[in-house]
Amino acid sequence: MMPMRSLGEVFTAKRGMSVIKGLFGSIIILIILGLLGCAQPTGYTKANPPWTAGYGYSDKRINGDEFSIVVTGNPLTSKPRVAEIALLRAAHLTKEEGLTHFVIIKRKAETLERAELISIPLWFGGPLVPVPIGEKTTKEPMAILLIRLLPLQPAYPPDALNAAEIIEHLAKHLE
Amino acid sequence: MRLSLKQYGFLSTSDLAAPFRLEVFLIELKQPVSGFTTIVDSVMRYKLTRSSDDRVVYDDIITASYRATMDDAFYGVQRLKLANEGSIRANIEAFLGHLHSLNLTKSPIQ
16 A cells, blocks of 8 residues: 655645656747747748747838838848848739839848857756857848839830749749 | 038038938848847938939948947947947948048038
């Protein structure tokens, strides 16, 4: 016959189990975040949500029918890829505005320096807490595009880009 | 911007008499989420138009960055403020450098 455990022993055992569960859960969350955030180059995504860490595209109307598109990629992303994401966003933007063609006014490629915290997960009795131990500098590609949307017309100038064609060509490997 | 133009002698005293018109657009101010070193990148577009015939004489995007460290400010929010201001200042300075190379006469901009 098994001896009966005291209330204190039961409480300690349950607490021990919940601590292990918390630790296990934290590790899984860290692994998932790591896989989602760092394992692959930046795709066609908006830069605003916090889980993108600022990577992706952002756009704004700057003057009448002129728009700016800025794409920042994580360190695994190549310069041609961020340029393609910017071009694809320009095409989608044109479609969203009910138009079919646009022209590129300006384009620019940059490499940004970003100071990134190096932290190690430490356990203080609850979930794992990331504790910063240093900093490293990473390089991130950025593409800037300035476009003008063209009003619907029977014939477009030779430098006009067809939004539908760009989407068909680029969406396959970026979206 | 007006203050910088004025300091360098580019700002016209009268809007009507100015032979050039300057438009400045803040495209992006890239700020980090956190960090001991705060690097802010500013992306600005400068468009300079000649008033007499509406011809664009300069239209470009300038990017500039500024790095604020723990030595500049211990408090993160203050560090970010310094980096924002430094980045915009560096951007305007870069534009003024381009403006000098255009060999414009003094006080021409509105």
